[in-house]
Every structure is written in structure tokens, then in C-alpha cells.
Amino acid sequence: MTIKLPVCTCCGKTQYPVREICGECLSDDLKWMDIRAEGELLASVPLYHSLDEFFQDRLPWTIGSVRLEDGTVMMVNLGGEDMESGTEVSLSAEQDHKGRSVYWAHRKEEEND
Ligand SMILES: [Zn+2]
Structure with a gap:
């Protein structure tokens, strides 16, 4: 089973709660992906x-x-x-x-x- 959440394409951190900037590395390059x-x-x-x-x-x-x-x-x-x-x-x-x-x-x- 998967759910969709934004993932940072720079560091790979899943973003929850959903945000526009990576909470780990501050990149704004996030992509919605299927998360296990x-x-x-x-x-x-x-x-x-x-x-x-x-x-x-x-x-x-x-x-x-x-x-x-x-x-x-x-x-x-x-x-x-x-x-x-x-x-x-x-x-x-x-x-x-x-x-x-x-x-x-x-x-x-x-x-x-
Ligand atoms: Zn990041």
C-alpha cells in the first residue's frame, strides 16, 4: 500500500507535514511520489x-x-x-x-x- 507525499529530489527526505521547502536541506525541488x-x-x-x-x-x-x-x-x-x-x-x-x-x-x- 502506498500514499502520495512530496519527496526532496536533492536529499531524498519525505516531506510531512506537506510543505513547499525541504525541512532537511531547504531545497524547493520537491516531487510528489508514492511512499510505501x-x-x-x-x-x-x-x-x-x-x-x-x-x-x-x-x-x-x-x-x-x-x-x-x-x-x-x-x-x-x-x-x-x-x-x-x-x-x-x-x-x-x-x-x-x-x-x-x-x-x-x-x-x-x-x-x-
Ligand atoms: Zn532536501
């Missing part, structure tokens, strides 16, 4: 309060951080799924209700590996 979206759940936390109406109807809502195989750390949604730190996950991307890219972590299934 598999990694490890670092931490997760349930949210019990939100100012956003979308989430108010769905609380508690679990979010987490994932380190991809290339070292990029991303914020992800776990929704209602309960996962321990260290769980092997794959990510998917979709547009939220405001048209922004959001990422979901899914437990990697052994049989697909």
Missing part, C-alpha cells in the same frame, strides 16, 4: 473532546503517531480501533469533510505479508 505506507505505531491516545462537529458525534476518537519504514513520523486516525504501541500498521489516505488529506492506520494482516 507501512510502519510501526509509536503511540496512541483517545480524544474525549473536540470543537469540530464531525468529531463531536464520534467521540472518543483515537489518534496516534506512526513511524514509516523511511523514518517519516505521521499523525494518523485510528477511529475506534484499539492498538498497542509497536503494532505493525499500513496507512491509507482519504479526504476529510473539509477536503484535507487525512491518514488512517490499519493493523497489518499477517496473511498479506
Whole structure:
């Protein structure tokens, strides 16, 4: 499974959060590429309060951080799924209700590996 993120053509660093200048070497030569979206759940936390109406109807809502195989750390949604730190996950991307890219972590299934 892959997701699209900008990658610096000078130093190879994946840019997350998405930005126009490389956070590593300040090059502006970034190219959107398919990134292998598999990694490890670092931490997760349930949210019990939100100012956003979308989430108010769905609380508690679990979010987490994932380190991809290339070292990029991303914020992800776990929704209602309960996962321990260290769980092997794959990510998917979709547009939220405001048209922004959001990422979901899914437990990697052994049989697909
Ligand atoms: Zn760079």
C-alpha cells in the first residue's frame, strides 16, 4: 500500500507535514511520489473532546503517531480501533469533510505479508 507525499529530489527526505521547502536541506525541488505506507505505531491516545462537529458525534476518537519504514513520523486516525504501541500498521489516505488529506492506520494482516 502506498500514499502520495512530496519527496526532496536533492536529499531524498519525505516531506510531512506537506510543505513547499525541504525541512532537511531547504531545497524547493520537491516531487510528489508514492511512499510505501507501512510502519510501526509509536503511540496512541483517545480524544474525549473536540470543537469540530464531525468529531463531536464520534467521540472518543483515537489518534496516534506512526513511524514509516523511511523514518517519516505521521499523525494518523485510528477511529475506534484499539492498538498497542509497536503494532505493525499500513496507512491509507482519504479526504476529510473539509477536503484535507487525512491518514488512517490499519493493523497489518499477517496473511498479506
Ligand atoms: Zn532536501
